[in-house]
Amino acid sequence: MTEFIPPGTRFHPLPSPFPMKRGGALVGAHVAFETWGELNAARDNAVLIVTGLSPDAHAAANEGNPEAGWWEPMLGPGKPIDTDRWFVVCVNSLGSCKGSTGPASMNPSTGALYRLDFPDLSVEDGADAAASVVRGLGITRLACLIGNSMGGMTALSLLQRHPGIAHAHINISGAPRALPFSIAIRSLQREAIRLDPNWNHGQYDEVTYPESGMRMARKLGVITYRSALEWDGRFGRVRLESDRPDEEPFGLEFQVESYLEGHARRFVRRFDPNCYLYLSRSMDWFDLGPDGLRQIHVDKVLAIGVHTDILFPLQQQQEIADGLREGGADATFLPLESPQGHDAFLVDIARFGPAVAGFLATL
């Protein structure tokens, strides 16, 4: 499924075998990554970005790929994460389908795709894989570790399992553990995929593909990634042009329905359903433990959250800041008034840009 992988992606081979937290090991696995800027002679200007569930490693345009990336306004020369100063690395999560080894990769022991033979995937495995990329680049200590959404979980796991790996940390809309509302949402997303007859216990192909299940899962995702407040202003009760544009009974009629449909259509063929299931479940399983935060040693922390986030609610970022402070960090909790909910960090650059830039300027 190479169509998922952006051009210019680089690959870091993981130690083989690569042991997985819940059992099993990967043989001949690798992690996709991209970089921006230059590592300085002291090797102390490195910033690692670990991502949410769906992004690839192409966070922004670079020499290998001039296309805009998923965090384009945040990353580049003179931008909030200033690549004139920082050597920035972004990894594609282990278990994803955007270049890193995952359920959509070839299983070397069978010559077929892993599909559901991929071992249980944990956030911790993604953290270990990201740490291996860092070491492979000759970096002993990151200047800053940045994690967004699921990447906020991965980052905390990285700090816990690899003490000293980072001087500073920015946790954006992350969480120290999954809570039942988000577990319920993700469980329902997975059920939508599993119920699609074309999923067929993971044995689908490009022709017989669980498109309906993926569409449902993505729509529910988009609903919970944004916020009611944003949509009130953006869509209100505006209808599509014709009164009954969709001839199907109970078909699309309101702009908000069409918006969801468009998002879903763009996603369903660009993300492997089995990878989605594995990554989704890994988040449910994630729990740093009752003393996890205060046992982490990191010097400076910025934990950013958004009032309108229903998936990773604000009190979870407060908990991250408080817990890391108990562990000795100089930790700041920054709640933002973004109306865009969980995904605000992707779009509300007016608020997130200065927050991230301001913190990095203190390092």
Add this chain to the structure above:
Amino acid sequence: MTEFIPPGTRFHPLPSPFPMKRGGALVGAHVAFETWGELNAARDNAVLIVTGLSPDAHAAANEGNPEAGWWEPMLGPGKPIDTDRWFVVCVNSLGSCKGSTGPASMNPSTGALYRLDFPDLSVEDGADAAASVVRGLGITRLACLIGNSMGGMTALSLLQRHPGIAHAHINISGAPRALPFSIAIRSLQREAIRLDPNWNHGQYDEVTYPESGMRMARKLGVITYRSALEWDGRFGRVRLESDRPDEEPFGLEFQVESYLEGHARRFVRRFDPNCYLYLSRSMDWFDLGPDGLRQIHVDKVLAIGVHTDILFPLQQQQEIADGLREGGADATFLPLESPQGHDAFLVDIARFGPAVAGFLATL
């Protein structure tokens, strides 16, 4: 589908033909209702309850049916809605499958079930049908009109379309119009049903029944009817007894998943899928209009909302109180701190009981 109808249900025949707002008319239609207490000689002690999407008319035990009803702790002798004082009527919504005429009823012009031949259903049609029940009982003016959730929409429509029908009004977790977040949720619920091959454009039966679609729709409903806050305390990250009780890949593992599954299983065969689709869409369509609230004449109003409601958010009940006050009502907005979200009125009797009783005591 008579198994949906509680024993003791009474039936009010609607005028025939009964014109529908968006076109068409029902012939030989009726509305199911139940009553509690006695109408006094002056006929000025009547209270009407209009419900959310799924309840039947059996709000509480009565002579016709001693089983507990869906609002049992609120309604009865000495209870917050005190049937020693009030003559209480609860109607099953037009378009439902709990006794009132709807898509699961026989179409007299064909001798078959209406299914998708039922005309477009609007909240306004449900309001007109409820008004007809009130008139049929010889009541000119209700002492109080109470509407919960979708019933809060129906109640506003009743007041708008039948001026003078009520002296007072309690609007609980209602809305003067559907907003895009709730439209999006309901659209996805309908899509889950429509995608189920067994739905078959409404042509299912008891054997070939859209059970998966209804289960998905109900789970999404329950997720949005309650609140993350409640679930954090109630379920946390507690797992089911065995580590992997569900042998299916990505099967149930956490208590919150099992809770949703149980709710869904209890619901899917007790509510007709086509009726669900019609009632769900009627809510999306509902919009009282920009001047709707201030054009309503009602004397006293209590609009109650809950901080944790994500489906009918608190600002909508504030808008109801403010708008009806502009129209001349003595209107109070009462935000409650219930953790249970939209459905709090069903379970948080400690807060809702005194609020409703206190208001009724002023009448």
